[in-house]
Amino acid sequence: MSTYHSQRATAALQKLIEFDPTFGSLSLWCLHRDATAEETLIVMRDAQGEASIASVRYEIAPAYTDGRVIYYGSQFERWNLEEQMAVCAHEILHIAFQHIPRARKLLSRFGTQYSRQIFNIAADALINESLTQAGYRLPQPHVSLNAILKDVLHSNQRADAALATLDVESLYVQLFDISEKGGKQALALNVLSSRLAPDVSADGKLSAEDELSSAEWQQRLDRALRSGASAGRGLGSISTRLGDIPKSFTPWEVILRRMVTKMVTYMPQYRFEAPTRRWLALDAEAQKTGHWSPAFEPGRRKALAKRGKVTVCVDVSGSISQSILARFASEIEGISRRTGAEIILIIFDHGIQLIHELTKHNLLEELNGLDFHSGGGTSFKEPIEEALKHDPSIIVVLTDLVGQFGPKPGRTPVVWACCHGNTETVPFGRVIYLSR
Known part of the structure; x- marks a missing residue:
């Protein structure tokens, strides 16, 4: 792949920055490269961290990202300038919304119940709806949040209203459950996924570098959205309606684990009417030598621990x-x-x-x-x-x-x-x- 700045996306990126102030700074924090058709051997790691060698063709989609670099394939040039702008914005938001580290977190939590394809659908649907609401013209075909709500989730909720409440984790869980159940809803999901060229690569385990990068990107995204909101156009104008903006949250497994473990763990009962033997010895020594008596130490009850x-x-x-x-x-x-x-x-x-x-x-x-x-x-x-x-x-x-x-x-x-x-x-x- 090219190590130089993308020639294919230069005009679209320049126009994007003029059209939408939010992407003026966000695009500068991303690396933009032209993908080639070259095949390369790379090391991939599964949920357990086991390494394997895989042969990957770099030009896997018209545009895609690994969370740091955005690659533009030869098919990127078949779109007109407006559509190219939308695609550039789409890939930048994958990085700004930290979809790659978030995908790795889901992989570590769900293991074999994690589906890269379904995560890609959920992430693309939320980004595409965000860009549609911000006035972008997306190339066809693309994954639509409205189609997911209507055909897959069988929901009457409007896409703009759902955009404010959904994040990629909650939408992923809903779509994964549907795919597991089978039936017409799962079939509709398969039809949507057949139109999708995967543009998010999230193999490997979550690292400390990912955590640091996520914190930095939250600050960058906040500043960029405020800049766009003050200009009154582009993505910043709908920033209050973006439910997928990355936020720190504790997974429900951790909350449940803490609460239940705390309640079933035996806590010793103290007896304030009877001190410990250690205190008695220290107190006797203090009286003998004329020193101050030590701080009181209550004894413990000899009751057996109650099983939680x-x-x-x-x-x-x-x-x-x-x-x-x-x-x-x-x-x-x-x-x-x-x-x-x-x-x-x-x-x-x-x-x-x-x-x-x-x-x-x-x-x-x-x-x-x-x-x-x-x-x-x-x-x-x-x-x-x-x-x-x-x-x-x-x-x-x-x-x-x-x-x-x-x-x-x-x-x-x-x-x-x-x-x-x-x-x-x-x-x-x-x-x-x-x-x-």
């Missing part, structure tokens, strides 16, 4: 996908293995269907082996009442949050793990979303 207990209530009336259930089950299993906590499984819809104590460290396998039916309404009152009978350290409810709530279960903490739903309806407990 987690009641997991699974709502089988909602639309919990198999892939989300598998990730949720994996986290619960991991917590059980690390802490030795007892897991009580409660299957419910409008009432209790089944109560089961987890005997192995494989929640998904045991869940699939149990006899219960799906469908019907939902009531959270009965499963929480049943959970309290087992004296749990914490109650975790896997649900879509559509149902009737009962009274607050005293001081026992409750975590609502949901894919979607209106959190305003939740009268108690902590809500974590599994859709990111």
